[in-house]
Amino acid sequence: MLLDLDDTLYPEREFARGGFRATAALLAERLSRSSNENNSCSPGPCGLESLTRAPELLMNQPTHEGSGYRTDELFESLWKSFERGVRGSIFDTILAELNVPHDDALIAELVRAYRSHEPQLTLFEDADRLLELLWPKYGVGLLTDGPADVQRRKVKSLGLQSRVEAIVYSDDFGREHWKPSPIPYLELLRKMHVDPSHAVYVGDNPKKDFIGARRLGLQTVRIRRPNTEHGHVEPAPGFEADHEITSLDALPDWLAANERSNRHAA
Ligand SMILES: [Mg+2]
Secondary structure, three states, rough: EEOOOOOOOOOOOHHHHHHHHHHHHHHHHOOOOOOOOOOOOOOOOOOOOOOOOHHHHOOOOOOOOOOOOOEEEHHHHHHHHOOOOOOOOHHHHHHOOOOOOOOHHHHHHHHHHHHHHOOOOOHHHHHHHHHHOOOOOOOOOEEEOOHHHHHHHHHHHHHHHHHOOOOEHHHHHOHHOOOOOHHHHHHHHHOOOOOOHHHHEOOOOOOOOOOHHHHOOEEEEEEOOOOOOOOOOOOOOOOOEEEEOOOHHHHHHHHHHHHHHHHHOO
């Protein structure tokens, strides 16, 4: 049993919330510093010289060191952008909305703060139950995409090192070997001494979780959860999973039935 991590075992939006909290705190601090140094901040690289023109909604609030911006307001703005579907350029978007001039260095710093925060994550309840049930009847491995240092912090926060047999971070093989590359799947199977034909991959993202796994001969199961990044995504032809569930609680019965039908076929 090979498992995906984000939105399969825990809600990824919780990671995003933590990241935006860290980012908002950093931004409030940077803006405050810039505001305090306003007169000495010449136009150019710092690019924050007009911060005193804070938008109306953020004025007259309790502030972070008097900058006109406070952490919880910045967080709410980031979160609202995320909720309305802004992805990829969210920091540029929010700074533009707040009428804050910014440069690439500030954006890079915010991205670093987002990625490097120490997450405090909790497994989905059904994921917690599944790990309890599967072990030790089935070998359980974890295969996850994303920057390896970020994914390692998530795994640590969730305490998964002691709850699965093996973990593969596809990023360790380079960005080009994120799913659906076969390389990380094969590495996890090798670590677990399992043949692809005896393995199942469970994930949530039809854009990349199943196509590569199926080509290798694994069975695939999609967990489709509401309020997740890919919960409403309909797969392109060929990108479907073999089976779809809405709760990981359905997996043990499906595995048992699957084993029976495989024995029949044999
Ligand atoms: Mg996922």
